Amino acid sequence: MIGLIKDIWDRFLLYLPMAVMAILALGTYWMVRTTPPPEVQAPQRAVSHEPDYYMHGFNVRSFDAKGQIRSEVQGEKARHYPDTQWIEIDAIRIRSFDTQGRLTTATALRGLTNEDNSEVQLIGNAVVVREADARNPSSAPTMEYRGEFLHAFLNSEKVKSHKPVELTRGKDRFTADSLDFDNVDQVLQLQGRVKGTLVPTRQP
Numbered sequence: 001m002i003g004l005i006k007d008i009w010d011r012f013l014l015y016l017p018m019a020v021m022a023i024l025a026l027g028t029y030w031m032v033r034t035t036p037p038p039e040v041q042a043p044q045r046a047v048s049h050e051p052d053y054y055m056h057g058f059n060v061r062s063f064d065a066k067g068q069i070r071s072e073v074q075g076e077k078a079r080h081y082p083d084t085q086w087i088e089i090d091a092i093r094i095r096s097f098d099t100q101g102r103l104t105t106a107t108a109l110r111g112l113t114n115e116d117n118s119e120v121q122l123i124g125n126a127v128v129v130r131e132a133d134a135r136n137p138s139s140a141p142t143m144e145y146r147g148e149f150l151h152a153f154l155n156s157e158k159v160k161s162h163k164p165v166e167l168t169r170g171k172d173r174f175t176a177d178s179l180d181f182d183n184v185d186q187v188l189q190l191q192g193r194v195k196g197t198l199v200p201t202r203q204p
Helices: 002-034
Strands: 053-063 069-081 086-097 103-113 119-130 143-153 158-161 165-169 172-176 178-182 187-191 195-197
Touching: 086 119, 103 143, 143 178, 165 178, 172 187
Parallel strands: none
Antiparallel strands: 053 069, 069 086, 086 103, 103 119, 119 143, 143 158, 143 165, 158 178, 165 172, 172 195, 178 187
16 A cells, blocks of 8 residues: 555656646746737828928918017918928018017028028029118128028028029129128128129218
């Protein structure tokens, strides 16, 4: 009898590791079956360069903290592109005032402007005119830029172009293949075929 019990015990110890492994496998299988599947996140939709809204015959104005008008943008038709957050405008017309109240106007056949109207690219018969300083017109006369492409930064008072331009400052006139003008620092860079006409200032 003792021998039979010992034999059964030996067999039990022999198969015990296999039984434990089977129980663990069944437990793992049960956990996998009962665990909810992970939520599958929908792939983000790529933003295409297609307009998400249009405007026709519009007039948009922006104001400063004191309620004074800073800029006004008009156009025949506008298209907003969500991928770049830029607005393309046909027959664009812009009026912008700096902190001293000096007026800058810009017109072109087509324009691209960012959302706060601080930067604008003028394409086709582009003209930018900065009015003279009424307090001191001799030192800050009227500035006029003309070209097929002008890139105006209205807040920093810069105008750039990689295409031929014509610049008029008071009675002085310049032409060049490219332009980089900083009105704040009063630095003008003209490159390429540069021509200029300077009119002497009459002494009183």
